[in-house]
Amino acid sequence: MNGSTRIIDVQAAVLGDNDGLAAELRGSLSERGIFLVNVMGSPGSGKTSLLEALLPLLSPPLRPAVIEADLDSRVDADALEARGWRAVQLRTGGFCHLDAFMTRRGLQELGLLPAELGVSDGEHYPGGTAADPIFDIVFIENVGNLICTAQVDTGAHLNLALLSVPEGDDKPLKYPVMFAKADAVVVTKADYLDRESFDVNEVGRRVQGIRPDSRIFPVSARDGSGLTELARFLLERVRI
Amino acid sequence: MSIRYSALVRAVLPAYIRTVHELPIISRVLELALAAAPRDARISRVNLRVGSLCDAEPLWLERYFRIAARGTSAEDAELVVSRDGTVKPENAARTPDSAFGYVLESIEVRDPPERTTI
Numbered sequence: 589m590n591g592s593t594r595i596i597d598v599q600a601a602v603l604g605d606n607d608g609l610a611a612e613l614r615g616s617l618s619e620r621g622i623f624l625v626n627v628m629g630s631p632g633s634g635k636t637s638l639l640e641a642l643l644p645l646l647s648p649p650l651r652p653a654v655i656e657a658d659l660d661s662r663v664d665a666d667a668l669e670a671r672g673w674r675a676v677q678l679r680t681g682g683f684c685h686l687d688a689f690m691t692r693r694g695l696q697e698l699g700l701l702p703a704e705l706g707v708s709d710g711e712h713y714p715g716g717t718a719a720d721p722i723f724d725i726v727f728i729e730n731v732g733n734l735i736c737t738a739q740v741d742t743g744a745h746l747n748l749a750l751l752s753v754p755e756g757d758d759k760p761l762k763y764p765v766m767f768a769k770a771d772a773v774v775v776t777k778a779d780y781l782d783r784e785s786f787d788v789n790e791v792g793r794r795v796q797g798i799r800p801d802s803r804i805f806p807v808s809a810r811d812g813s814g815l816t817e818l819a820r821f822l823l824e825r826v827r828i
Numbered sequence: 829m830s831i832r833y834s835a836l837v838r839a840v841l842p843a844y845i846r847t848v849h850e851l852p853i854i855s856r857v858l859e860l861a862l863a864a865a866p867r868d869a870r871i872s873r874v875n876l877r878v879g880s881l882c883d884a885e886p887l888w889l890e891r892y893f894r895i896a897a898r899g900t901s902a903e904d905a906e907l908v909v910s911r912d913g914t915v916k917p918e919n920a921a922r923t924p925d926s927a928f929g930y931v932l933e934s935i936e937v938r939d940p941p942e943r944t945t946i
Contacts, residue, residue: 590940593872598864602856602876602930684849735883736849739928765881767930 606612606740610688613695613743622700623725623763623826624691626742628766629750631732634776634809636664638750639727641809643673645819646725650826653723655694657686657731664729674698683734686728688743698723734759738766746825749773753780757787760794768793772803774818779808844849850884853930854892854907860932861902871902879927880912905935934938 617624627635636656643652654675665677676697678690686694695701700721704744728744728825730737738749750768751759754777760767766772773795775788792804803821807814861874874893878884886909891906912927 591869591941593936593938595934595936596864596866597934598860598932599934600860600862600864600930600932605856687852692882739849739883765883768881 595800596771605723605742606688610741610743611690613692614745616701617726618745620721621652621724622721623746624728624742624744625725625746625748626686626728626730626744627750627821628730628734628749628770629732629774629776630734632757632787633732633750633752633755635729635732635750636667637809638774638776638807639668639673639729640671641807641812641815642819643668643671646822650725650823651723652725652727653698653700654779655686655698655728655828656725657690657694657729684731684733685740686742686821691728691742691744694728695726698726699711700726705826711799723726725822726784734763734766738763738769740764746771746822751791752777753784753786757791757794760798764798767798767802770795770799770802772805772821775804775806777808777810778806778813779811850888851892853884854889855896857907857930858893858896858900858902861905861935862900863933864935865901865937868940869901869904869937870940871935872938874902874905874907875933875935876907876909877931877933878909878911879929882911882930883929886931902914905911 593824614624625637629635639654643654646652652673654665654668654673656662656668656675658664658677658679661679667673668675676694678686678694678697693700700723716736728742730742734749747770749766749772751757751773753775760773773791775791778788780786781788788804788806795802795804805814805818805821808816811814829832857874857876861871865871877891878886878889889909890907893905897905
């Protein structure tokens with residue numbers, strides 16, 4: 589004899605635990621003067637090259653560190669450490685994006701959060717102390733991906749989307765969620781602009797059609813153009 | 829990363845299809861559904877609402893659900909995905925966060941048959 593069938597109302601946000609931790613991380617970092625920037629973009633869009641070129645413009649006055657996220661290897665962290673920057677590498681295994689739980693692990697490896705305990709418990713922090721951390725801006729270099737990374741809150745204060753010139757200026761039309769989530773869009777490899785049919789103004793119109801307050805920064809890590817403006821923007825955001 | 833997800837990707841899925849975000853999402857849906865179901869009940873349906881701007885493909889959600897649910901009280905369950913289609917991508921920045929979210933709305937469960945004593 590079959591049992592009875594009934595409906596159980598659940599109404600649970602599937603990513604609710606991640607969103608809760610992301611908010612907790614953001615609050616904890618803000619209290620201690622640490623600014624977290626999430627850098628997103630396709631594989632090969634120039635995320636690591638951008639960081640290599642940008643960090644010297646931020647330090648001093650800021651003290652940066654980087655959380656690298658890739659499916660495998662520590663190529664990017666090694667590249668940054670070779671230039672003297674502190675970087676930790678997270679291997680995401682099967683994960684196509686970073687979530688708040690992995691961000692927390694990266695912050696722990698940087699010594700900005702205690703290793704095993706909660707977010708703000710007053711314990712000694714290897715990377716300085718809870719009240720005086722040794723880094724004050726941390727970049728997450730997210731997994732190369734224009735889809736999944738935009739879906740999940742990492743706990744960052746600022747989201748940057750990279751769009752390289754060789755990728756084409758139609759990407760805001762194809763991946764609107766990424767460009768809706770991005771506080772600023774960095775058009776990388778701008779030194780290719782004279783060789784590609786890429787219209788920066790059209791990108792600006794397309795992005796601001798999705799998100800009117802977004803800023804657009806054409807930059808080249810190779811020739812250094814545009815980096816000063818981007819660094820100034822970040823310094824202003826850190827001070828807010 | 830949940831234990832269930834890690835075990836699932838290592839044991840079942842080839843590397844070339846691991847890199848999709850539907851998989852960790854469906855893993856969490858299953859965890860929530862199993863937690864909401866009474867002990868000894870079988871889950872026969874899982875109703876998931878997907879925000880209009882979520883880049884999740886129902887076909888993949890359903891496939892992964894069938895794989896993830898094997899060996900659980902939800903292994904015969906049907907995953908029903910409903911998508912709110914009211915928001916256009918060009919309005920993404922002016923939409924509430926719910927347009928980007930996933931909500932496990934309800935589950936249908938079948939209680940075990942009552943035992944009769946003779």
